[in-house]
Amino acid sequence: MNTIEDALALARSHDLHLRRETATINDAGLDYRVVIAEDTEGLRWVLRQPRRRDVAEAMAEEARVLNLVAPVLATVNVAVPNWRLWCPDLIAYPALPGAPGLTLSAAGDPVWHMDPASPDYAVRLGQLLAQLHSITSTRAAAAGVETRTPDQVREEWRADISRVQQEFAVAPAMRESWENWLADKSCWPRKTTMTHGEIYPAHILMAEGGRFTGVLDWTTGRVDDPARDFATQYGTAGDGMLEVALEAYAGAGGHIYPGLRDQARHLWEAAPVGYALYALTTRNDNEMSTAATMLAAGI
Secondary structure: OOOHHHHHHHHHHOOOOEOHHHOEEEOOOOOEEEEEEEEOOOOEEEEEEEOOHHHHHOHHHHHHHHHHHHHHHHOOOOEOOOOOEEEOOEEEEEOOOOEEOEEEOOOOOEEEOOOOOOHHHHHHHHHHHHHHOOOEHHHHHHOOOOEOOHHHHHHHHHHHHHHHHHHOOOOHHHHHHHHHHHHOHHHOOOOOEEEOOOOOHHHEEEOOOOOEEEEOOOOOOEEEOHHHHOHHHHHHHHHHHHHHHHHHHHHOOOOOOOOHHHHHHHHHHOHHHHHHHHHHHHOOHHHHHHHHHHHHHOO
């Protein structure tokens, strides 16, 4: 397993010299191992080391996403990582201001630094997503970012669910729920927009008072169903705070298609599909076992 020393040595090989006594490691991420340390002038840096080859191969796509969204979110004073160094084994960038709303303890337990059911957070989330979703599929495609049409969004889910069902035993009730969802035309978007894909308090940096200062981890960013950026809000805060976020979203210019609310709920409930696909990518025994348990139990 890579250590802090390994990460700092790798940074030094790229002429980035960081102080060991300031370094901390976050080993909880599924795709990247993260080390944060200061340079000799006191500037904090984030080092991201990919865990697998497929993650390294996706770096160029994430770089294009960052270049696209950075100037758009800057208009509402929200920053994204500015990669100063990236190569197959390392990404490095100056740490953004603020602190995440959710972290993990050494034991892997969630540690909340804000109230996920806060109306203030919901309003800020809705306003942020309205700005992000203002990036059209045409603009994103011109920037080289992956784009999916509404039909492609639905067909990708159909293909992913089919693959999961081929690889795992799935509870009958869960299978039926997925089939009904795929068949329900009212849930699916009629237009796709730029999305983050995993936007929730662990990836949102905040200042004192709750103001958003940055958004991290754009590995899943692409043009897709806008509902995917509201799914975790529903899952962590419930219907009431989903509605608050959507009201703020509409007030800031976001478009709410008729089935968006239901789709956010469906996407949250379909989270086991995403985890199962991740397990199939890593083929890690523990992850495969966890996915199998979730799917068999229908949770």
